[in-house]
Amino acid sequence: MTIKQLTSAIIEAACDLWRRGDIVAIPTETVYGLAADAEQDAAVAKIFTVKGRPQFNPLILHVSSLEQLADYVEVTPLLTKAAAAFWPGPLTLVLKRKSGAKLSYLVTAGLDSVAVRLPAHPIAQELIQAYGKPLAAPSANKSNSISPTSAEDVAASLGNDVPLIIDGGQTRIGLESTIVDLTSETSTILRPGGVTFEDLNKVFGQMRYAEVGAAITAPGMLKRHYAPSIPMRLNVLEKQANEVMLGFGNVEGDLNLSEQGDLGEAAANLFRMMRLLDNPVNRAIAVAPIPYWGLGIAINDRLSRAATREI
Template identity: 35%
Template structure:
């Protein structure tokens, strides 16, 4: 399959929408990461996502829609907490899990379960594509399963080129990590994946139960995307260590014959040419993280040493990504 590379202009968005309507696969930018889209009402189209990504069938997909009314149309019930969060946070990097209407969302999208994850993205290209397609679009991150999420069209092409129909190039994404996921099928609502929107922001609007990292066992249906132990991971072995230990860990890996890279924030200690220094604030760090991992992977690093981030709740989303990226394969 030849993957078309499309610009983010009106003609290209119309072309991408036509591909989606006929059941094809299109990668496109959101404010978080690039998503791999297919129509959410078509099981065959949704299966294409799982095949292209090598994604386990028990891992559900997030459905993207243009507005709150479109989200309600996919839901068998729409709790008051969903309405409150949607009006406060959408468009934006928040995903809500609600009971689904089986006639509107394919079983494959929901991994055979009774719920659906829904988001209204803020990125102008994503919004234009949704308006042009006039369909709910299922779209997980546009990369091979468990690999580093893409924040540029080049990242998508590296991972999925030749496996999908088209990529809409809207430049680098701004947020850089995936959306916060909240299950509103129960009360209090439950935080299933930390993201750009912090737990305390959500808890100010609705009663919220937080958990210390949901882990889905292999072979089980996940309650939401992003809950398997290993995720967001480069091919290299990732060593998550205290900041003071980064230099020693890099030198130890090099002495063992591995090309070693490093990711630090706050202070620079790692030797060698493959050291990435990220912003010391959580939002800036999150926006830069996946691109740094891609650069180190592309440089052929066999080991990537990452300085642990603070335990402060503001870093919860970043810490979640680093913990899963460093989990054993």
Template identity: 40%
Template sequence: METIIYTEDSLAVPARLIRQGELIAFPTETVYGLGADATNEAAVNKVYQAKGRPSDNPLIVHIKEITDLDPFVDNLSEKAQSLMAKFWPGPLTLIFEIKKNSLPSVATGGLSTAAFRMPNNKMALALIEQAGVPIVGPSANTSGKPSPTTAQHVYHDLAGKIAGILDDGPTDIGLESTVVDMTTEIPVILRPGAVTVEALASVVGEVNLDQHLISENEAPKAPGMKYQHYSPNARVLLIDWQKNNWQDALDWSAKKGISCGILASREIIQSFKADVVGNYELSITQDVQTASQRLFAGLRELDGQKQPIAVIFAQTYPEEGAGLAYMNRLKKAANQEYFQRDD
């Protein structure tokens, strides 16, 4: 299959392909999604096949208007309506109980619930409108690898496996949406994102945070909950922001003869003279929001060096505010592993 890059001027073609049951990657403000007609079981199955994604991992349904929920969800709570009014369109996904058989079970991971989002991206909303159907949109990458934040990242992973990619340049946020379970009295954050705990609480009061790690044998209720996820081929080791033991890590890799790369702020990178294969600036200063936007691109670039990198040393931040989402993704990319000198 030839994978064609489309622009906004040719939007009618990918919209038609979605209606015909094909797969089209599309931009959002978070990451690029792999789009298919959410109501078409065969099309949704193609998503799992293209990504190599476990079929128990539910997908997020992307909509253009709140009324697009009507065929699937009854009786939206006041809290849900308040969150949608505040954050939609935007990087917030809400999980609801759905009407029986309103979506194919393959789209929901066999659950009685489904996740919905209204993306804050002009081209994404236009694609949904012109296709005339809700669109599932998991990250448009090989399952388990860093999520794509450019059309080129998508092409690298999925060329020949999907019909096309709608190109809108780099994404603005760079991390997937916040996922909130609205099926309980107190909303539960299942995946942190750009809409923070504090922002949610300011609208609906108390919210709970569930960051327990899903084992390979446990069915997740939302995407991105697996123990290891977003991982490059290289081993990722976290440098504790409190210990700040960068020099120990670089000395250790040199002594062991291990090729390494640095994923950190310019301030950190320029503070060391080390023999590294490559480095990638997450930000100029210690800016976690910029670091979040550049995290997946950095993992991908360091993983793609001509001279292979065995270990990526990565900067960490306190797990609060915007740092919560950043660390959620980075810790999974590193399989929760911090650098510890073993000699």
């Protein structure tokens, strides 16, 4: 395992690893991704093996342009409209897979749809452009554990299983992308994330959320996900003995997601602070209430999945 800053030599090293069917951890604006050539079955299978990820859980296809994407999905007016409004950025779209597309069915978990996005991080863009093909990339951590927001987080979670980690610094958003299903007439939010419900409504009209227990058609829909090694209690105003407290706004804690009550700052800090408090000497992590609006919806989604004991 090697952590490297981006240079022309490292770009070529990453592309060489991908051509040979290996994996590379890369930064995006949301969280770090564990990337492989999306057309190679063995390469994509390595992602699942290294993460310990169930193969019924689809991956996200990362592209460098809408033109590149046209070889893999059915391009519709709604896709073009969404791309113009939100790409590059933290929005993943579930689209109909194009017949005959050279895409590993492991990426889509055998479904006829595929989740795709165009990341905004300049390093991610440069790497995908240099490789010339889409990359399949879930978060670069062990399955169901806290998502990585730095190169050091990736190393701590996956260690020597990843031959190259490209350091892009701390991620800007710190939460995974919003996922919207565009495969039917009604646009549905499958996972809240870096693009808010309010912003989506401005482009798509009235949105709706997927029903609880809906079939898994995109990443981030498992009941338990993003979880620390110790239990979490949510909507807590005062911690108990042997607990550590993750505060917000005026609710103080051992760490505070945002003393000013800024949801953007809280989102960026969430996974990093969860990692800092995730210590087996503590009985649990207590978390202050987070408002249910804007990015708070995505933050509460991650916290509820982290806190549940259901699989």
